[in-house]
Amino acid sequence: MNRWRKRWWMGVVTAACLLALACPQARALTEDEKNNIELYRQLSPGVVNITSTVLERDFFFNIVPRQGAGSGSIISEEGYILTNHHVIEDARKLEVTLANGKKYAAKFIGSDPNTDIAVIKIDAPKKDLVVIPMGSSRDLKVGQKVLAIGNPFGLGQTLTTGIISSVGRTLRSPGGALVEDVIQTDASINPGNSGGPLIDSSGKMIGVNTAIFSPTGANVGIGFAIPVDTVKQVVRELIEKGYYGYPWLGATLMTLFPDFAEALQLSVNRGAMIVEVVPGGPADKAGLRGGHARAQVGNYVLIVGGDVIVGIDGEPVDSADDLMRALRRYRPGNRVRLDVVHWEGDRDRVTVILGERPRRYRYR
Structure with missing residues (x-):
């Protein structure tokens, strides 16, 4: 009797499993x-x-x-x-x-x-x-x-x-x-x-x-x-x-690091140093100056003698990336005030009218 009852229950369980597979209930x-x-x-x-x-x-x-x-x-x-x-x-x-x-x-x-x-x-x-x-x-x-x-x-x-x-x-x-x-x-x-x-x-x-x-x-x-x-x-x-017109300063920049500033004996140890200005560009028209000499600092050869930008419209600038990020908030034709340290150590505030960056890519 026990053997028959065990087989009967196994059959019931098997049938239930097959029925569940054949007709699964939708899970909510x-x-x-x-x-x-x-x-x-x-x-x-x-x-x-x-x-x-x-x-x-x-x-x-x-x-x-x-x-x-x-x-x-x-x-x-x-x-x-x-x-x-x-x-x-x-x-x-x-x-x-x-x-x-x-x-x-x-x-x-x-x-x-x-x-x-x-x-x-x-x-x-x-x-x-x-x-x-x-x-x-x-x-x-x-x-x-x-x-x-x-x-x-x-x-x-x-x-x-x-x-x-x-x-x-x-x-x-x-x-x-x-x-x-x-x-x-x-x-x-x-x-x-x-x-x-x-x-x-x-x-x-x-x-x-x-x-x-x-x-x-x-x-x-x-x-x-x-x-x-x-x-x-x-x-x-x-x-x-x-195309999208980006504001343009008309200058090539590099980040001035403290080690470079110390080796070059500058009066400021951080900022965006101007390597070169584009002739006739916004920076050139505003009187900003690029580098005019080469100096070796460790393994690096730097173009030195250019102005160092340390602020824009009252905000500090610690690197070239800082300045580029800040400039993206403006549009071509906007005026910006740049806090500048000249190579000789004098500080100045220069107003620049931003241009539109020349297009480097041509599309059909």
Whole structure:
């Protein structure tokens, strides 16, 4: 009897397990999961795939086409698409694939290597264009949930989630400039997702995914996004002029370190030392002076004799980077007051009318 009863219970348990597998009960979704699903449903149609064709030379110096892929966000019903500069750099042909699979030839509108931001445009029916709304990156908090949407291969959108790991990071752009207030996130930014939006839990774009930090090229949970407040400032001019005009001092600078200042017997030990002024540039017109002699300090050969900038509009300047960061708050044509220490030790306050930095890059 015991053996029969044991077999009967084993049969009941087996039948119950099979029934559970055949008819699983739907697990209730958490509120966070519902939020992820809804945001992906609403916004993923606004994320596109961008295929760029670049001409380069092969081993035998023949010119051959090479294709690259990235992502972008639709930012207006007129067909403007926001992406990274490095996604479309040097492209001879641009093609956009929408979420519905339709493909369109894209026109280059403008690009800024110094923020790694670019705008392209397609002529598509408004009914096919889902606009990604822009929010603000001003009050972001570490720990805040973010979502990264990309369309890396034109086969469909991908979603990754994470948190803001840090704010206020500094990242060097492909153009060599320092980009301020960069967002760091652990949401996976995989190859091909560059140019896609970083979104907060309310469904607003707070950044443009631009890079990962990885010694091996694989994602290790350190991704970066250009803050949307920077994006909005740059995009406006890209659409209007095709480029972003930066304020220009017209001088080559180097950071004056205490060791250098001591060796050179200067009266100030920190600041932005002017190495060279551009003839006819804003600094030259204001009477600022560059270096005129060479001096060896340890293993370094320095161009010395130039003025040292130690303040701008009442704020201290301890390095060349300090000055460049401060200048980004201004626009071409603005006046700035620079506190200057001349090579002989005299202090002065000089007013400079900033120019517009000459464009180093030419686009079609």
